Amino acid sequence: MTVIDQAPAADAEAATPRAIRQRPERADHVFRSLTRGGGIIVLTVMILVGLFLTVNAVQAISARGLVEFITTQDWAPESNNFGIAAVLSGTVMIAIVALTLSLPLSLGTALFITEIAPPRIRGILTSVIDLMAAVPSVVFGLWGLAFLQVNIVQFSQWLSTWFGWIPIFRVDGADPANPLPNDALYTSSTFIAGLVVGLMIVPIQTSIMTESFSRAPIGEREGAFALGATRWGMIRSVVLPFGRGGIIGGTMLGLGRALGETIAIYLIISPIFTINFHILQNGSNSVAALIALRYSESNEFTMSALMAAGLSLFLLTMAVNFTASAIISRSRSGAESEG
Template sequence: MTAAATSRREIAPSSTPADKAFRGTVRGAAVLALSVMGLIGVFLFLRALPALQVTGWRFLTTAEWLPGVGHFGVAAVLEGTILIAGIALLVAVPVGFGASIWIAEYAPRHLRPALVSLVDLMAAVPSIVYGLWGFFFVQPHLIPVSRWLSENLGPALPFLRVDNAETDSSFASSAFIAGCVVGVMVVPTVTSIMREVFSQAPTGEREAALALGGTQWAVVRRVVVPFGRSGIIGGSMLGLGRALGETVAVYLIISPVFAVTTHPLQSGTHTISALIATLSTESSGVALSGLLAAGLVLFLFTLLVNAGAAVVVNRSRSGQVTG
């Protein structure tokens, strides 16, 4: 018996016009989102070019800001930015590490989701609110700490010495105080990344450690922390990226001094973002172009730090790649 000679039905899917339009639209949106990043780099570079042509590579090594005579660069503000971010990490990493271990391992299990939400909320508090809190609440409390550090450790460590130490105002508005406030601002970022990685520590190895008679501390030290090492590094670097770009909180606290900050406890310092915020309204021509060049430096620097962090953190996560 022969089958009726019906031609075999074609089932290879051919997209309908609606499908094609849909895919085209969302792909277009993705490309647009992608191009925004490229545009940021391109426009900053184009607008920074006049200033960079004046200074050349000296833009990175000049510590003064005298655009009128063509002598300007970001060395001092870049140093201030890194110094404040470094102090911020000294605050944020220990607290963030401890808090993330506490949330992941020690906190009552039924409270953990709420604690995670609170950490996220803390990351969402606007930086200007942290700025107000830092200036009016933290600063008066930190000045005695600054003074104590300076008086007791200053003789041994010259960079902690402060001129005119009689008055409190010599200790106010310093890189140390700004760094501490920025540290509080980046703690939630650091905590949430670390906690996420710690909570993925394999149950089997935890239980093995406990079964061998290990204490909870042994589990943390021998299983959770080694497993989450990439999270510790990645979280710290993401925190660093946040701290580098922070503007208003730093602006409100520091008193701008355009020189390389050698004494973090002494009043006065400067950062790239604060420089841009201070001068943008009153600059024009080469000076304005210089600010854009400073912005470009900050942009590339934070990109570099965050790309490094992403590489480290992703190494600990399994594939999230769509085909």
């Protein structure tokens, strides 16, 4: 409820502006308390997770040294020779491949649903996207292992043959002139794992982008058409600027999911502890897959090393999320589409 104070008397010597005060109702107080409490709980849980990982990682980091822990590629805690250089770089490479696939696919799907598809088909597509988000990651992993990997090898060979002069597409030991190429060189690679993870994060990104695009102001849409804009012109000048925050938020949320994916990557990759920037070549690794692989056989010190690796992934994910929040706060949806 808004209250406006009475104006000063007409003969007052020093008239001052009337103060406008708000008196929140009981429902507003309850709503603010619930939302504030929810935010505090989430923040507290994040802090407790970070503290738990830090406390349990101190033993391994102190024994190895922070610089050596970051720069070492091997993983042999039993001999005090371990680090996250290989697994962290593999995690980032898989996430980059996943985003390269998922971003254009999600963006195109969201624009098709909101701007082109008829209302009946729009509802069906939205339901299908939501159902895809509920598919367990182990199902994606099994599908990638049993179906995608077998059928994508020839495409990997084609990329290596024609674009092998680019370092990321080069495969060591591959001979383009050999009529019987060795398929094992191209399996269990960063490329295949990234494709599977990319398909896993498409539903999340598409849902967020669809919701953002659907909220573009109707008046600005019609105004663009009235000024002679084509459908693509309207999308480019109204929908995309208004939905920029949704595009960034969906992309960063998908990136966070890709960085932390475990089971699908664990089923597909052939784990190695060497930095491998050749995405088509056999062998890769990730922090989450490493923890899943070594957790059951770990002693106290090895568990501390795994906690240190988990802490690095936690900090990387937090950095991505905070960066996304900073970008979104500076580019609010609709900021460039307001008349």
